Amino acid sequence: MSHSLAIDGGSPVRQTFLPYAHQSVEEADLRAVIEVLRSDWLTTGPKVDDFEAAFAIRVGAQHAVSFSSGTAALHGAAFAAGLRTDEEAITSPMTFAATANCVLYQGATPVFADVTSDTLNLDPEQVAQKISEKTRAILPVDYAGHPAELGPLLEIARRRGLLVIEDACHALGAEYKGKPVGSIADMTVFSFHPAKHITTGEGGMVATDNPQFAETLRRFRNQGISTGARQRQSANQWHYEVVLLGFNYRLPDIACALGLEQLKRLDRNLERRRAIAARYTSALREIPAVISPVVRPGASPAWHLYPIRLDLARLTGGRAQIFQALRAENIGVSVHYIPVHYHAYYRGRFGVRAGEFPVAEAAYERLISLPMFHGMTDRDVEDVIEALIKVVRHYRR
Numbered sequence: 508m509s510h511s512l513a514i515d516g517g518s519p520v521r522q523t524f525l526p527y528a529h530q531s532v533e534e535a536d537l538r539a540v541i542e543v544l545r546s547d548w549l550t551t552g553p554k555v556d557d558f559e560a561a562f563a564i565r566v567g568a569q570h571a572v573s574f575s576s577g578t579a580a581l582h583g584a585a586f587a588a589g590l591r592t593d594e595e596a597i598t599s600p601m602t603f604a605a606t607a608n609c610v611l612y613q614g615a616t617p618v619f620a621d622v623t624s625d626t627l628n629l630d631p632e633q634v635a636q637k638i639s640e641k642t643r644a645i646l647p648v649d650y651a652g653h654p655a656e657l658g659p660l661l662e663i664a665r666r667r668g669l670l671v672i673e674d675a676c677h678a679l680g681a682e683y684k685g686k687p688v689g690s691i692a693d694m695t696v697f698s699f700h701p702a703k704h705i706t707t708g709e710g711g712m713v714a715t716d717n718p719q720f721a722e723t724l725r726r727f728r729n730q731g732i733s734t735g736a737r738q739r740q741s742a743n744q745w746h747y748e749v750v751l752l753g754f755n756y757r758l759p760d761i762a763c764a765l766g767l768e769q770l771k772r773l774d775r776n777l778e779r780r781r782a783i784a785a786r787y788t789s790a791l792r793e794i795p796a797v798i799s800p801v802v803r804p805g806a807s808p809a810w811h812l813y814p815i816r817l818d819l820a821r822l823t824g825g826r827a828q829i830f831q832a833l834r835a836e837n838i839g840v841s842v843h844y845i846p847v848h849y850h851a852y853y854r855g856r857f858g859v860r861a862g863e864f865p866v867a868e869a870a871y872e873r874l875i876s877l878p879m880f881h882g883m884t885d886r887d888v889e890d891v892i893e894a895l896i897k898v899v900r901h902y903r904r
């Protein structure tokens with residue numbers, strides 16, 4: 508191995524770039540999609556029902572309603588929760604903007620609460636302090652795939668008459684105290700973006716046990732129409748009624764066929780992600796100044812991300828330098844997340860509030876996501892570790 512960093516002109520640990528995430532698509536996926544392309548239903552046909560039914564069983568929910576993206580699914584959940592203009596939902600700043608945006612889509616206000624320093628998930632004590640007369644929902648995020656503190660959050664919600672909408676876009680297949688994510692909150696939202704545990708290209712799902720929520724979600728994603736196209740066709744009916752202001756957020760049969768095939772491999776994908784996380788965690792014990800993600804007792808994360816934190820006091824370089832050095836080694840590191848309240852839109856609309864969420868803000872300065880996807884080979888994983896050792900050694904105090 509070359510000792511000089513690639514960023515300084517040395518040879519990189521890898522010759523080819525390793526992305527931080529990548530989908531896996533197999534022959535069976537191709538066959539399933541082609542079969543739909545040859546069928547009568549490209550959208551809203553039998554594969555939608557099949558995918559939703561299989562998904563609901565997998566996450567332990569009574570109902571699963573598919574959407575065209577995780578963002579659309581979040582919008583649907585915020586709508587079904589009845590979030591209105593004068594109301595608030597409490598969420599985490601340590602997330603992708605879509606989590607908070609769905610509150611804004613409803614004309615309501617996202618109120619951020621800080622996270623705990625170990626998992627970077629919403630801190631229930633901070634949430635309790637942010638509850639006002641206007642609060643309708645709590646929107647925890649299962650950051651990196653580690654389930655949020657669902658027990659305490661649900662307890663607060665029940666006591667104060669609030670709903671819990673869990674953003675589990677990172678957490679398909681995670682478990683909290685032995686229960687699958689998807690079977691715990693009032694509504695749980697998933698994403699099938701290619702970086703996730705299974706993919707439909709773009710896609711999302713809301714899981715719920717509440718039949719009213721499920722019905723509203725189905726209408727909302729289909730223009731607010733009270734019946735489905737197939738229902739009307741089989742009943743020889745032309746009449747339909749728009750009963751609420753919906754959108755076209757449908758996930759087509761083509762995508763659902765892909766999702767069904769991918770779902771069959773979810774356990775395999777999770778197993779691989781867990782093995783990669785275990786290898787990273789054991790290697791990181793030997794690397795000074797790098798802190799691995801914490802797993803709380805009772806949590807079984809789905810490892811969408813593997814976010815490390817740098818102990819900056821022990822390094823001569825900052826996060827940006829280390830990030831760039833790893834990129835030069837051809838390791839596709841990333842950063843999750845720029846806290847939502849830092850974004851220009853949020854600053855412009857709600858005012859700059861740097862310093863208000865000290866735990867999330869301090870974490871952000873130190874975070875780097877290592878490559879994590881189920882298609883990584885053992886060689887890929889060892890390359891990441893080798894590059895991290897090389898770079899950290901260079902910048903160690």
Ligand SMILES: Cc1ncc(COP(=O)(O)O)c(C=O)c1O
Nearest residue numbers: 576577578603605676698699700
């Ligand atoms: C935490 C979180 N919420 C919501 C989303 C939005 O999902 P999608 O990209 O499927 O719209 C993402 C996507 O990456 C996410 O990471």
